[in-house]
Amino acid sequence: MSGHEHPLTDEEAAAVFEPPAWEERYSGEETLWSGDPNPQLVAEASGLTPGTALDVGCGEGGDVIWLAGQGWTVTGADFSANGLARAARHAEQAGVGDRTDWWQVDARAFAAGGRSYDLVTTHYLHPPDGGMVEVAGRLAEAVALGGHLLIVGHAPSDAFTHLTAGHRRAMFLAEDLLPGLPDGLEALVVEQRPRTVTRDGVTVDIHDSTLLVRRTK
Numbered sequence: 001m002s003g004h005e006h007p008l009t010d011e012e013a014a015a016v017f018e019p020p021a022w023e024e025r026y027s028g029e030e031t032l033w034s035g036d037p038n039p040q041l042v043a044e045a046s047g048l049t050p051g052t053a054l055d056v057g058c059g060e061g062g063d064v065i066w067l068a069g070q071g072w073t074v075t076g077a078d079f080s081a082n083g084l085a086r087a088a089r090h091a092e093q094a095g096v097g098d099r100t101d102w103w104q105v106d107a108r109a110f111a112a113g114g115r116s117y118d119l120v121t122t123h124y125l126h127p128p129d130g131g132m133v134e135v136a137g138r139l140a141e142a143v144a145l146g147g148h149l150l151i152v153g154h155a156p157s158d159a160f161t162h163l164t165a166g167h168r169r170a171m172f173l174a175e176d177l178l179p180g181l182p183d184g185l186e187a188l189v190v191e192q193r194p195r196t197v198t199r200d201g202v203t204v205d206i207h208d209s210t211l212l213v214r215r216t217k
């Protein structure tokens with residue numbers, strides 16, 4: 001997400017959430033993300049027995065590569081072909097290409113289609129206008145019995161006033177997602193976790209909305 005110097009038209013504001021905008025962002029040479037695994041993933045997945053995992057909105061593959069290195073067999077999913085190509089390249093370079101595969105899919109239309117995973121995870125995927133509630137339900141359908149769903153996003157806060165109103169509306173609290181979940185899931189973590197980031201050399205306190213649920217039936 002990035003700031004804008006002039007107010008966006010409604011059409012421009014809606015376009016930032018769509019595949020062409022992300023294809024454009026991933027079209028250059030420079031990487032957008034650090035390549036390090038996200039801290040809430042490390043905190044929660046480190047205690048799980050490795051099995052199969054799905055990372056939706058995987059971007060350049062930092063979390064996929066970390067999970068694969070921990071012994072998971074991982075599918076990285078994203079709606080950006082350029083993002084997935086970068087992720088696949090990074091996975092090969094990291095020596096985990098044989099533990100990873102890739103799925104181009106829009107999370108808003110995600111359908112498990114009979115596939116199930118021991119861990120379904122997504123970090124900083126922010127579909128517009130509260131869309132993450134429905135996405136949470138769709139992703140939950142892909143969780144195997146005894147498996148986990150971990151959803152992490154930005155909690156709305158004054159730390160994001162440099163972003164567009166649409167971006168801020170797309171952020172969510174962990175508890176906002178609960179109504180989207182089907183039966184048969186036990187909530188293990190529903191909270192906003194503090195985290196400090198450095199933006200343009202300035203330290204900023206933010207919160208990660210963190211939802212961890214387990215399929216019990």
Ligand SMILES: C[S@@+](CC[C@H](N)C(=O)[O-])C[C@H]1O[C@@H](n2cnc3c(N)ncnc32)[C@H](O)[C@@H]1O
Nearest residue numbers: 022033057058059078079080106107108123124
């Ligand atoms: C903010 S980046 C986060 C990338 C990665 N999860 C991380 O934490 O570094 C969001 C990613 O989600 C993808 N994305 C955004 N909306 C999506 C959607 N509706 N379906 C699938 N992927 C989406 C983008 O292409 C991008 O790679």
